[in-house]
Amino acid sequence: MRAFVIEELTGPDGGAVAEVPEPAGAHPWANGRRLLIDVHAAGVSFPDLLQTRGAYQHGRRPPYVSGGEVAGTVLEAPEDSGLVPGDRVAALTLWGAMAERALAIPQFAVKLPPSLSWAEGAALYLNYATAWFALHRVRLAEGESVLVHGASGGVGTATLQLVRALGGRSIAVVSGDEKEKVAREAGADEVVRSTAGWAARARELTGGRGVDVVVDPVGGDRFTDSLRSLDVGGRLAVVGFAGGSIPTVKVNRLLLRDLSVVGVALAAYAERHPSLAVTLNAELERMAADGSIKPLVGRCLPLERGGEALGLIERRAALGKVVVETRSGGGSDGPALPGTEH
Numbered sequence: 001m002r003a004f005v006i007e008e009l010t011g012p013d014g015g016a017v018a019e020v021p022e023p024a025g026a027h028p029w030a031n032g033r034r035l036l037i038d039v040h041a042a043g044v045s046f047p048d049l050l051q052t053r054g055a056y057q058h059g060r061r062p063p064y065v066s067g068g069e070v071a072g073t074v075l076e077a078p079e080d081s082g083l084v085p086g087d088r089v090a091a092l093t094l095w096g097a098m099a100e101r102a103l104a105i106p107q108f109a110v111k112l113p114p115s116l117s118w119a120e121g122a123a124l125y126l127n128y129a130t131a132w133f134a135l136h137r138v139r140l141a142e143g144e145s146v147l148v149h150g151a152s153g154g155v156g157t158a159t160l161q162l163v164r165a166l167g168g169r170s171i172a173v174v175s176g177d178e179k180e181k182v183a184r185e186a187g188a189d190e191v192v193r194s195t196a197g198w199a200a201r202a203r204e205l206t207g208g209r210g211v212d213v214v215v216d217p218v219g220g221d222r223f224t225d226s227l228r229s230l231d232v233g234g235r236l237a238v239v240g241f242a243g244g245s246i247p248t249v250k251v252n253r254l255l256l257r258d259l260s261v262v263g264v265a266l267a268a269y270a271e272r273h274p275s276l277a278v279t280l281n282a283e284l285e286r287m288a289a290d291g292s293i294k295p296l297v298g299r300c301l302p303l304e305r306g307g308e309a310l311g312l313i314e315r316r317a318a319l320g321k322v323v324v325e326t327r328s329g330g331g332s333d334g335p336a337l338p339g340t341e342h
Contacts, residue, residue, distance in 0.1 A: 003065040003099035004306035004324070009054040012310035015066055017303055023096065027103040029267075033078040035104045037089065041122035041300075042067040042097035044322040045154060046217075046242050049313045051095065058267075060095050066306060067097025067324065070104060071112060071121030081106040088112040090124040097122075098306050098324050107270065107277045113289040123295035123321035127158040128284055130239060133276075134215050134264045135162055138235040142167035144212035147202050147229055148188070150242060152179035154321040155217045157186035157296045164189075165292040171202050171211060173222075182319045186296055199225040210234060223247035227259060235260045242316070296320035303327075 001022050008014040026034040048068050050056035071090045077083040083106070090112050091104035108129070112121045140146065146163045150156040151172030163170040164187040172188035174180050180191045190205050192198040203210050210231035216223070219241035226236055227249070238261060249261060270277040287293045298320030301309050305324070312318045 040118035
């Protein structure tokens with residue numbers, strides 16, 4: 001089968017399309033439960049980029065097939081998974097997604113409603129599961145305010161949609177006009193610019209009190225200002241470090257204003273509390289079916305341009321989700337954001 005294979009850990013340029021054997025056995029995270037997907041589209045995210053440089057904790061040694069999530073049809077499924085051959089699904093793979101067939105993790109797979117295209121399905125699981133879990137970890141309550149960093153990216157747009165669906169009020173942090181348009185399309189109630197004074201502006205928008213929650217997939221030098229933007233008793237969800245550097249926190253800042261910093265690591269939590277994945281999957285299926293969430297696909301590229309897809313993430317040029325088609329027409333029915341078509 002055809003796949004986009006990372007041959008060396010030198011970044012996006014270290015990969016190319018090649019013929020590889022079809023997947024055997026089960027995914028290493030699936031406890032022997034084989035879930036084989038006939039892939040129509042693969043989602044591309046920041047962890048996929050990290051893997052190409054050997055910088056991800058769940059990475060693989062080369063050569064390996066890139067891509068962390070898929071949308072496609074079930075070919076084989078465990079009897080206890082609730083899935084049967086022919087089901088349309090979105091699923092987490094961690095690696096192996098940019099191929100004609102892929103092994104997925106049964107506990108991190110959901111059925112796709114007919115209303116979502118393959119491209120939208122490939123943009124569903126990782127971002128929305130991450131965003132849902134982040135809001136679950138900070139115990140978001142209806143009516144609370146949430147400041148979202150990286151608000152025009154995959155996790156950011158998913159978080160904005162979920163905040164609205166859960167009855168919260170969102171403030172998006174973006175760097176320019178085009179990204180502001182994407183954030184507003186995703187449901188942002190307010191938008192502030194990351195260039196200067198965004199923390200003060202966030203406090204102004206909350207009557208001087210500060211926000212209840214910050215969701216941060218960026219990290220870097222804005223972390224301290226994120227703490228400053230919180231109200232007393234506020235919570236900051238650490239999702240990732242797309243900004244490059246890993247910040248540190250002086251714990252006296254937490255003590256003085258009763259703040260909480262919460263890590264967001266879904267896999268580890270779900271392993272310890274398996275019922276969480278059941279609840280998460282049910283919620284994602286429900287909200288996808290009723291239209292509460294609808295992934296924003298920014299670019300949809302063919303398999304041969306897998307390196308370019310990864311490069312968009314590296315340059316922080318992605319608006320919405322970047323998707324790779326694994327076959328002709330596999331994701332072309334997914335709407336692209338204005339100005340980001342093929």
